[in-house]
Structures are given as C-alpha cells and as structure tokens.
Amino acid sequence: MSVAVAQAMDNAVEKDWWRGAVIYQIYPRSYQDSNGDGVGDLLGIVQRLPYIASLGVDAIWISPFFKSPMKDFGYDVSDYCDVDPMFGTLADFDAVVETAHRFGVRVMIDLVLSHTSDQHPWFKESRADKSNAKADWYVWADPKPDGTPPTNWLSIFGGSGWQWDSNREQYYLHNFLTSQPDLNFHTPDVQNALLDVALFWLNRGVDGFRLDTINFYFHDDQLRNNPALPPDQRNATIAPSVNPYNHQEHLYDKNRPENLAFLRRLRAVMEPFGAAAVGEVGDAQRGLEIMGEYTAGDDLMQMCYAFEFLSKTQPTAKRIVEVMQDVDRVAADGWACWAFSNHDVERHASRWNLSPAAQRMFATLIMCLRGSVCLYQGEELGLPEADVHFDDLQDPYGIEFWPKFKGRDGCRTPMVWQSDNQNGGFSDTRPWLPVASEHLGLSVEAQEDNPAALLHHYRRAIHFRHTHPALSIGAHDGLKAAGDVIYFTRSHDGQNIFCVFNISDTPSDFELPEGNWTPIGAELGSAHVSADGKLHLGPWQVCLALQQ
Structure with missing residues (x-):
C-alpha cells in the first residue's frame, strides 16, 4: 500500500480533521535555507518540522513552490506539477510529506488556479493565434472600436486588468500582474486540466489545499463593466487605499455564480482522499457572504477565510461582535478559518500596534472563536513588521505604490531561529530579504528558554483548544x-x-x-x-x- 493511499484512508476515517484545526502557514522562501543560497527551500522545512510539531498544530500550509519565473514569487506558475529548482525537487517534497506525517502533521499546499504565468506552456500556445487547441484557455477579448480595453476592469496590482497582445491583436485579462494571465474557466478543458493538477498532488500524499483567490476563477462571459462604488463604501481591505481598484464594485470580474459548480467538482475529486480546502475570499464588500456561499453544505469547500481580521484597524470589541454576528447571519451553515496575519498583510503585532499583553489576548481569542485557525510563521514569536529599505524591496506591489504602500516584503523577511548572527540562523549567506535586527532578540532560540515568552503562550493556547472540544468544534x-x-x-x-x-x-x-x-x-x-x-x-x- 502506498503512503498516499494509506494517508487517504486515514483522512477518510477522520474526514472532519479540518474542523477546528490549527494550520501553520509556511512561506518557503523565508523559512529555512538548507543549501546556503539565501533562499528557503523544502528540505529546510523538513529540518524544522520537529519545531512545527512542537507547536501542536494540526497541519501546515506551504505557499507556492511550483516552477515559476518568480515575478510574483511563485504565485505565477509555469508548471503546476513540478517543484521550482530554487526550492528543491519532487523527492524533497515527498520528504516533507513523509516527515510531516511521521510527526502527525498534515500537509496543505497553495494551489493558484485562477491564473498562470505567461511562461506557462498553456499560455504560450494560447497566445500564438486564435485557432490553436488552447486558444480559449485564457480570457481573450477584442478591443473596443477605439482600441481601448473591452471593459473597465482593473488589476489589483494597478492599472487596467487587460493587456494588449500583438500576436492575437486582442487583449487578455490579468487580475494581477500582466505576466499573470487569467485562465478561462468557461472552457471545460481548463477545468479538467486543473482538476488533474489537484489529483496529481493528492496522489502524492497532500491532505488538502489553500486555494488562492478562490472567488476570482470565473469572469462574466458577457464582459459587462463593473459599476462605480460610492466613496463611503470603499475600503482598503483587499487593495491599498492608493489603488483605484477600490473604486469599483466587482460584480463582473470575479464573484460569479458559475464558480459554485466548479467547486463542487473540485470537492468531488478531494473527497475520496479525505482532503480539505481553505479558500481565500478576496472581496472588500461581500467577503463573509461569499465565504458562506462557498462553504455551505457538504459538497463545496470545507473552509474559507475573508479579510475582516486582516484589516488595518485593530478590531474593537464592537467590531469583533459585528463580524461574528455577520458570520452567523450569512454563513451559519458554513465554516470560517480565521487569521490575523499572513504573507500578504502587515504583521498584526505592528498593524494593530499591540503590546505583549494584547498579543497574548488575541492569541487566546483566535483559539476560542468558532472556526478553524491559520497562524503565519513568526506570529508565534510576536515578530513585528520589518522595515525593508526601498533598495532591498523585492515585491512588485510595493515597488509600484511606494512610498504610500510599501508592499508585502516586511512580513516576508526570514524566520529567526537564533539570535547570535545577523541572518538569524535562517541561512549561512545573505538572505533574499534582510533579517530585521529587531527580530533577532525574538528568535526561537531566545524564547525557548523563557517560560514567559509568547512562543510558549501560543503552545499553551493551541493545546488548550485541542483539549477542549467545545472550543475546537463546538x-x-x-x-x-x-x-x-x-x-x-x-x-x-x-x-x-x-x-x-x-x-x-x-x-x-x-x-x-x-x-x-x-x-x-x-x-x-x-x-x-x-x-x-x-x-x-x-x-x-x-x-x-x-x-x-
């Protein structure tokens, strides 16, 4: 019996393992460098799995490690079924799964299904002409008579969501970078190919998926313009306030009802493996409502998370109650997955300007809320946002909107394991992003020997949740x-x-x-x-x- 089949059988027996689970997000570029090139990798994760298991978490979510030109650091995939050499090999990934399972930790991977890299073979074929076998695998449209883009849809990374292609003399849709063309989910072959991708990784032993931008899969096939959003309804939950993306109500470039049928197909592929998914719902107005739609019943996604607690403003008692009451109203039949930090937002210790006591309180709170929990690497150490100098920036988002928005590099700097060297034990050489000096005193090594450290509070809070079913699944x-x-x-x-x-x-x-x-x-x-x-x-x- 293969390892994947054995794990699938275990998951099927315990098919609700995800309900109330604590999931630890790993940004692999920044977790542990095992080969001295300054970039974290899969064998680095293997090296640190004893530490991860010591936290008491149920699963890890690994951000993308697939082959990629890295224009958006792996969220621009050029091969869904292989590992980028930067991170290692498929054999290294197998070692991650095998080692994690040996420690009783499940493995979830980040699937980016809404778009690919423009270097993906599918897109190279699609853009060649209008008659090839993959001509309709991406969202192509003719210009308006005056040559301008077919709709007013905008990119989250700034500017129009359409890019002109001289090969086809058409525009293609990109909700993010121009190098991230959107797949056309209205084409059945696209759906089938992506379900095959999910099956490839399930057969390799993964226990589930984090689904990037789950509400972006489908676009309006009539290409209708988005209406303007009144100024009093705009917020910077999804995109920074300096981005005009916030000026539209995104009715037609995402959030389409056709998505539900595809999610049911994906759930059917996952079900025999006992696998679970958590979807990222990126919408500033209807996030909780969509979360409720996508997790209702037992044939859609198990969990989704919206951005209410990833917002800039520290949640007050009133705001926390409002959010949870809204969940009860629009997602009573669904299941939320809560997070305060991740790889896309300023770390919440800084974002909310939290004292050590406040950090402990919020750590306990998230373990007591109804739903599952995502923790982001370094959150358990209380890491503040790193101040990355403009010359060291890697994130195209931050470079585009500097200085009013500094991008996401400040939350992506390397994990700190030791305090006695400038690289924090992450690497033997200069890391891809500098280690913040203020992080060194908060390293794992420094906190392990201090019973009062935040790291131990997280361990205690996770253990407390697991030993009280009312908190985890009640x-x-x-x-x-x-x-x-x-x-x-x-x-x-x-x-x-x-x-x-x-x-x-x-x-x-x-x-x-x-x-x-x-x-x-x-x-x-x-x-x-x-x-x-x-x-x-x-x-x-x-x-x-x-x-x-």
Missing part, C-alpha cells in the same frame, strides 16, 4: 459586547465554556452568568473569579470558565 451562543468586553459560550457534547475577553488596556469588571462555573485556563492568564461570580479583568485579560 457551537457558540453568539458574541456579545459590554463596553470593551466581549463574551460568549462555546458548547459541545455537554461541555460549556464561558469566554470573556477585555479588548482594551483599561481594567474592567464583569459578572459571570448564573450557574456553577469553575475557572480554567490559568496557564493562559485567565482571571480569578470571586465566590459570587464577579471578576476583575486587567488590561487585555481573559477569563475562561467551565460549567460544572
């Missing part, structure tokens, strides 16, 4: 706010846990509901409860209580 009775305090009850199979969080740096008094409640979570700094059920919450303090 229902909740709806979040409520009382000033700066939020509170709710998580329940599963007779286990009821009352959760209270002070979302401020000001002390607050609170009273537990009637009943026999026993304080738990002392290792997480849970507040003491007096005999009459009253508690005094210090700044950023939590209280967790189990009903007897």
Whole structure:
C-alpha cells in the first residue's frame, strides 16, 4: 500500500480533521535555507518540522513552490506539477510529506488556479493565434472600436486588468500582474486540466489545499463593466487605499455564480482522499457572504477565510461582535478559518500596534472563536513588521505604490531561529530579504528558554483548544459586547465554556452568568473569579470558565 493511499484512508476515517484545526502557514522562501543560497527551500522545512510539531498544530500550509519565473514569487506558475529548482525537487517534497506525517502533521499546499504565468506552456500556445487547441484557455477579448480595453476592469496590482497582445491583436485579462494571465474557466478543458493538477498532488500524499483567490476563477462571459462604488463604501481591505481598484464594485470580474459548480467538482475529486480546502475570499464588500456561499453544505469547500481580521484597524470589541454576528447571519451553515496575519498583510503585532499583553489576548481569542485557525510563521514569536529599505524591496506591489504602500516584503523577511548572527540562523549567506535586527532578540532560540515568552503562550493556547472540544468544534451562543468586553459560550457534547475577553488596556469588571462555573485556563492568564461570580479583568485579560 502506498503512503498516499494509506494517508487517504486515514483522512477518510477522520474526514472532519479540518474542523477546528490549527494550520501553520509556511512561506518557503523565508523559512529555512538548507543549501546556503539565501533562499528557503523544502528540505529546510523538513529540518524544522520537529519545531512545527512542537507547536501542536494540526497541519501546515506551504505557499507556492511550483516552477515559476518568480515575478510574483511563485504565485505565477509555469508548471503546476513540478517543484521550482530554487526550492528543491519532487523527492524533497515527498520528504516533507513523509516527515510531516511521521510527526502527525498534515500537509496543505497553495494551489493558484485562477491564473498562470505567461511562461506557462498553456499560455504560450494560447497566445500564438486564435485557432490553436488552447486558444480559449485564457480570457481573450477584442478591443473596443477605439482600441481601448473591452471593459473597465482593473488589476489589483494597478492599472487596467487587460493587456494588449500583438500576436492575437486582442487583449487578455490579468487580475494581477500582466505576466499573470487569467485562465478561462468557461472552457471545460481548463477545468479538467486543473482538476488533474489537484489529483496529481493528492496522489502524492497532500491532505488538502489553500486555494488562492478562490472567488476570482470565473469572469462574466458577457464582459459587462463593473459599476462605480460610492466613496463611503470603499475600503482598503483587499487593495491599498492608493489603488483605484477600490473604486469599483466587482460584480463582473470575479464573484460569479458559475464558480459554485466548479467547486463542487473540485470537492468531488478531494473527497475520496479525505482532503480539505481553505479558500481565500478576496472581496472588500461581500467577503463573509461569499465565504458562506462557498462553504455551505457538504459538497463545496470545507473552509474559507475573508479579510475582516486582516484589516488595518485593530478590531474593537464592537467590531469583533459585528463580524461574528455577520458570520452567523450569512454563513451559519458554513465554516470560517480565521487569521490575523499572513504573507500578504502587515504583521498584526505592528498593524494593530499591540503590546505583549494584547498579543497574548488575541492569541487566546483566535483559539476560542468558532472556526478553524491559520497562524503565519513568526506570529508565534510576536515578530513585528520589518522595515525593508526601498533598495532591498523585492515585491512588485510595493515597488509600484511606494512610498504610500510599501508592499508585502516586511512580513516576508526570514524566520529567526537564533539570535547570535545577523541572518538569524535562517541561512549561512545573505538572505533574499534582510533579517530585521529587531527580530533577532525574538528568535526561537531566545524564547525557548523563557517560560514567559509568547512562543510558549501560543503552545499553551493551541493545546488548550485541542483539549477542549467545545472550543475546537463546538457551537457558540453568539458574541456579545459590554463596553470593551466581549463574551460568549462555546458548547459541545455537554461541555460549556464561558469566554470573556477585555479588548482594551483599561481594567474592567464583569459578572459571570448564573450557574456553577469553575475557572480554567490559568496557564493562559485567565482571571480569578470571586465566590459570587464577579471578576476583575486587567488590561487585555481573559477569563475562561467551565460549567460544572
């Protein structure tokens, strides 16, 4: 029996492993360099899997490692079924899967299905002329009579979403860089080819996928213009405020209803393997609603995440309650996956200007919310955003909109393992992005020997979640706010846990509901409860209580 088949059987038995799971995102360029070229790689991940397992996470999500010209650092794929030599080989990937599974950690990979690189053989054939076998595999359109693009659709990376191609004398659609042409999901052969890609990796033993820009797959086949978005409805959740992408309501370049049928086909491919997917929903107005649509029932995606807690503004008690109430309203039959940081946004320790106490509170909070959890490498160390000098920038997004938007390099700098060298133990040579000097004192090595370090708090919070099913898979009775305090009850199979969080740096008094409640979570700094059920919450303090 092959390793892939054995794992598929295990996953099928435990097919809901994803529900309430804690998933650790690895940006492979920046995790661990194993061969001294300054770039992280797959064998570097193998080297660090004992550490990952020590966190107690259920799975890893590895950002793209496929063959690519690296114009967008792997999110521009030129071969879906091979590893870029920068990261290693297919055999190295097999070693990642085998080692992770040996440690009880599942492996999810980042599938970028909405677009490819312009260096992909599919696109090279498609752009050759209008009559080749792949002529309709990408989104091609004739210009308007005056030669301008066929619609007003914009690119997230700035400017028109259409690029002129002199070979075909047509425009092609690109929602991101001009070197990232969009695939045409209205063509059945495209869907079939992408499902074959998913099957290739499932047969190689992966346990699931993170689906990049899941709501971008289909475009409006009538090529209708997007309407303008009123200024009071614009926000910078998806694109920086300096980007006119925020000026449109994106009804026709993404978020199309045809996507649901394709997602059902993808789920059918995954189902025999017990694999799970988490979709990235990139939409500033309807993100939660789309999340609900894509995760409803048992034949679509298992999880999706929107951008509500990836926003610039630190969430207040009121805002957290609003988000969770919206989820209850539009996604009650679905399943969210929450994240505060990832490879696309400023690290939340800096984005929200969090004190150490606030970082601990938010770490505990995310482990208590209904849904699954994504943690981004270095989040467990409390890494702040690195200040990358313009001359060191690699991200085309930041280079385009500098200085008002500095891009994504500040959250992508190398992981810090040691404090005694300028490269933080990441590499023996100069890394592809510089290690921030302020990160060195927060290294894994520095925190391992300090029981009070944030790293150990994350370990304790993950363990606490796993040992209390009410927190990992239970229902909740709806979040409520009382000033700066939020509170709710998580329940599963007779286990009821009352959760209270002070979302401020000001002390607050609170009273537990009637009943026999026993304080738990002392290792997480849970507040003491007096005999009459009253508690005094210090700044950023939590209280967790189990009903007897």
